[in-house]
Amino acid sequence: MSEERSLPKDYYECIEELQAIDFVLVExxxxxxxxxxDLEALKQYNTCAKKRQELKEKIEQRYGPLQEFGNSYSSYPWKWATTPWPWQI
Known part of the structure; x- marks a missing residue:
C-alpha cells in the first residue's frame, strides 16, 4: 500500500480550480x-476550454500527469506512479 503524501496548498488550489472549470464545461x-x-455560450465554452487546458498543463508540469492512456504526457522518468492518486487528495 502506498504511503500518504503531503501535498502543497497550491496543488489543492489548482485541483479545485480545475474541478470548477470542469463543472462549467459540463453545464x-x-x-x-x-x-x-447561442454564440455567447459558445464563446464562454471555448474560453473555459482554453483555460482548462492551460491549467491542466500547469498542474502537470509541477506535479505530474493527471490522466492516463495518452491523455497526458509524461516527462522522463515515467511520472505516473509518483503523482497523487485521486484518493490521496
Missing part, C-alpha cells in the same frame, strides 16, 4: 446541446 455542454446557436 455549458448540456446547455449548448439544446441551444447550439
Amino acid at each position: 455549458l455542454t448540456l446547455y449548448l446541446d439544446t441551444h447550439p446557436d
Whole structure:
C-alpha cells in the first residue's frame, strides 16, 4: 500500500480550480446541446476550454500527469506512479 503524501496548498488550489472549470464545461455542454446557436455560450465554452487546458498543463508540469492512456504526457522518468492518486487528495 502506498504511503500518504503531503501535498502543497497550491496543488489543492489548482485541483479545485480545475474541478470548477470542469463543472462549467459540463453545464455549458448540456446547455449548448439544446441551444447550439447561442454564440455567447459558445464563446464562454471555448474560453473555459482554453483555460482548462492551460491549467491542466500547469498542474502537470509541477506535479505530474493527471490522466492516463495518452491523455497526458509524461516527462522522463515515467511520472505516473509518483503523482497523487485521486484518493490521496
